[in-house]
Amino acid sequence: MNEKALTFAVIGCGGRGHCYANCMLHEDPDIYKITSACDINPDRLEYSRNRWNLEKDQCFTDENEFFKEKRAELLVIGTQDRDHVRQAIKALELGYHLLLEKPISPVKEELYALLEAQKKYNKIVLVCHVLRYSPPFIKIKELIESGAIGELRLIESLEQVAFWHQAHSFVRGNWRREEDTSPMIMQKCCHDMDLLQYYAGAKCKTVYSVGDLSYFNAAHKPEGAADNCSKCKYEHTCPYSAEYGYITRWKEKGSPENLWPFNVITRDYPLTEEKLRYAYANGPYGRCVFACDNDVVDNQQVLMTFENGVKVSHTMTAFTHGSGRLMTFHGTLGEIQFDSEGEKPIKLLVFGKEPEEFTMNELAHDAAGFGHGGGDYFLCKQLYDMIKCGAPANTTLDASVESHLMALAAEESRKSGKPVEIIHK
Numbered sequence: 089m090n091e092k093a094l095t096f097a098v099i100g101c102g103g104r105g106h107c108y109a110n111c112m113l114h115e116d117p118d119i120y121k122i123t124s125a126c127d128i129n130p131d132r133l134e135y136s137r138n139r140w141n142l143e144k145d146q147c148f149t150d151e152n153e154f155f156k157e158k159r160a161e162l163l164v165i166g167t168q169d170r171d172h173v174r175q176a177i178k179a180l181e182l183g184y185h186l187l188l189e190k191p192i193s194p195v196k197e198e199l200y201a202l203l204e205a206q207k208k209y210n211k212i213v214l215v216c217h218v219l220r221y222s223p224p225f226i227k228i229k230e231l232i233e234s235g236a237i238g239e240l241r242l243i244e245s246l247e248q249v250a251f252w253h254q255a256h257s258f259v260r261g262n263w264r265r266e267e268d269t270s271p272m273i274m275q276k277c278c279h280d281m282d283l284l285q286y287y288a289g290a291k292c293k294t295v296y297s298v299g300d301l302s303y304f305n306a307a308h309k310p311e312g313a314a315d316n317c318s319k320c321k322y323e324h325t326c327p328y329s330a331e332y333g334y335i336t337r338w339k340e341k342g343s344p345e346n347l348w349p350f351n352v353i354t355r356d357y358p359l360t361e362e363k364l365r366y367a368y369a370n371g372p373y374g375r376c377v378f379a380c381d382n383d384v385v386d387n388q389q390v391l392m393t394f395e396n397g398v399k400v401s402h403t404m405t406a407f408t409h410g411s412g413r414l415m416t417f418h419g420t421l422g423e424i425q426f427d428s429e430g431e432k433p434i435k436l437l438v439f440g441k442e443p444e445e446f447t448m449n450e451l452a453h454d455a456a457g458f459g460h461g462g463g464d465y466f467l468c469k470q471l472y473d474m475i476k477c478g479a480p481a482n483t484t485l486d487a488s489v490e491s492h493l494m495a496l497a498a499e500e501s502r503k504s505g506k507p508v509e510i511i512h513k
């Protein structure tokens with residue numbers, strides 16, 4: 089093996105596990121060497137084994153077997169929200185560095201337990217706040233710090249979930265129930281919370297939030313609708329129907345053989361219309377969005393004040409046509425407008441001067457095709473330098489925990505109807 093190679097293993101070989109493995113192996117399979125995989129689902133494990141050219145004895149369906157010994161320098165943890173800390177602490181005890189999916193955990197005590205373990209074992213724990221590595225998001229920070237808009241006073245932020253994404257992930261899918269995974273404001277907005285504290289340049293002090301599950305419930309089920317879209321008279325007209333989500337949208341994307349979110353409803357690749365129709369007619373992703381067991385919110389707003397006086401309003405809503413983030417940064421001398429999906433995502437408006445725009449090409453030239461505006465790819469690239477060359481990270485586990493405390497405070501406020509002050513340890 090190349091002596092410069094970074095060995096890594098993956099636990100949780102689903103969408104995110106594959107995403108990071110792909111980024112690393114795309115960069116250079118001699119430099120990033122995958123040595124082991126673990127997934128409780130034998131079919132996913134077998135698919136991953138073939139894709140990553142692993143031997144049978146390098147693959148595990150039981151995490152206890154997997155954690156019997158250290159199998160690489162780095163462990164990628166891509167399991168579900170409630171598994172992360174248990175597995176991260178076992179891995180730290182074995183001496184792994186970690187690339188840990190977000191959210192770390194929706195349980196405050198677990199956040200502190202991980203911080204303690206990381207300090208005890210002194211290993212890198214990089215939480216996948218991928219937007220910290222995405223060039224347009226980094227550019228915004230540079231502009232704020234350059235003083236171009238004077239002193240930052242206020243941030244407005246909108247997380248557009250998109251109507252079809254809400255139906256897929258948060259009504260029918262994995263993240264529909266808080267007790268199984270995490271509250272929506274943590275699941276969908278923990279990147280936003282992280283970015284907002286990064287841009288504000290201080291710790292969050294108080295949080296007030298409102299929000300509810302306003303639409304995806306039995307009260308809004310249309311007259312005579314069936315419990316499965318494949319049998320429903322509204323199948324061709326309901327914007328939330330599985331036919332729209334998994335057939336119309338799949339065709340609009342050029343009928344790809346293997347692409348999220350279509351590859352979540354069946355892993356029988358290459359995808360075809362017949363396989364997709366069969367999957368939703370016979371599985372959870374064909375359920376009527378008004379007859380599921382979901383309980384996470386479909387809209388939420390959060391007002392935050394930071395220790396340096398910066399004020400932030402953040403809105404997350406299912407009811408948007410497209411996805412992505414819209415943000416405006418108001419400073420004493422100007423404004424920055426940001427549209428994460430725009431051709432020219434950043435507009436700098438210094439008061440009294442001509443506007444200046446920044447295109448994606450200038451910002452993310454060699455990350456085209458990788459998720460999160462190139463963040464997935466750049467994060468993996470930086471991980472190598474951190475582990476092998478001692479390079480600094482773009483963020484710390486302490487900062488990641490801080491963003492989770494903001495999300496937890498927002499949820500506490502939403503439920504209690506009262507503002508919550510964040511107590512920093």
Ligand SMILES: NC(=O)c1ccc[n+]([C@@H]2O[C@H](COP(=O)([O-])OP(=O)(O)OC[C@H]3O[C@@H](n4cnc5c(N)ncnc54)[C@H](O)[C@@H]3O)[C@@H](O)[C@H]2O)c1
Nearest residue numbers: 100101102103104126127128129166167168169189190216
């Ligand atoms: N960073 C981001 O922007 C981002 C985006 C999407 C999802 N996520 C997070 O990534 C994580 C995974 O999401 P996903 O979309 O890849 O889900 P997924 O369901 O596609 O993958 C999870 C995998 O973990 C496996 N698994 C479950 N329990 C296990 C266990 N005990 N041991 C081993 N394997 C186990 C499942 O079989 C599955 O293959 C979640 O925590 C999610 O919140 C992060």
